[in-house]
Ligand SMILES: [Fe+2]
């Protein structure tokens with residue numbers, strides 16, 4: 001699918017509390033190979049995260065089916081990323097760690113069952129931020145790296161959908177108003193985490209925010 005055929009996901013619809021500024025994607029263009037290696041790791045972690053929820057959530061058929069399909073889709077993304085690396089002659093190997101997910105998860109409450117809801121909301125936030133950043137990469141790369149641009153553009157739709165699935169799963173564990181309240185708190189935390197990270201070659205690295213950044217309130 002060509003990047004021009006992909007309907008962009010408006011950042012406002014993702015519900016994030018900050019918008020990545022226009023300087024971020026151009027700063028990543030010199031690090032495409034490293035970002036793709038990291039992408040493979042992120043897809044593998046996303047599959048593992050979905051599998052972990054599959055065992056922690058109540059055994060209810062529809063949610064189990066959703067999580068199983070989600071885990072499989074993340075593994076398909078993992079394999080697709082490995083194929084792209086191979087085609088570019090880039091070896092798959094370790095990448096420097098990024099503190100984003102760990103710092104984000106530190107914002108979750110510690111006690112069950114509220115923790116499970118928070119962890120689902122955090123998973124939704126990671127999907128939302130991935131969606132935002134991959135869309136920016138797809139647009140920034142379409143002139144110089146059309147194959148990679150199309151790859152990221154294909155993933156954008158899936159990330160937005162995954163955000164919705166995790167929010168739906170959270171809403172099955174707690175009243176909608178409670179989930180919305182936790183989203184508000186954790187989305188503000190997510191924006192603060194990104195503000196505290198350096199701008200480095202990571203999908204979830206820090207970046208100067210766009211002027212339209214929402215103020216948590
Ligand atoms: Fe994915």
Ligand SMILES: [Fe+2]
Pocket residue numbers: 046074127158159162
């Ligand atoms: Fe995903």
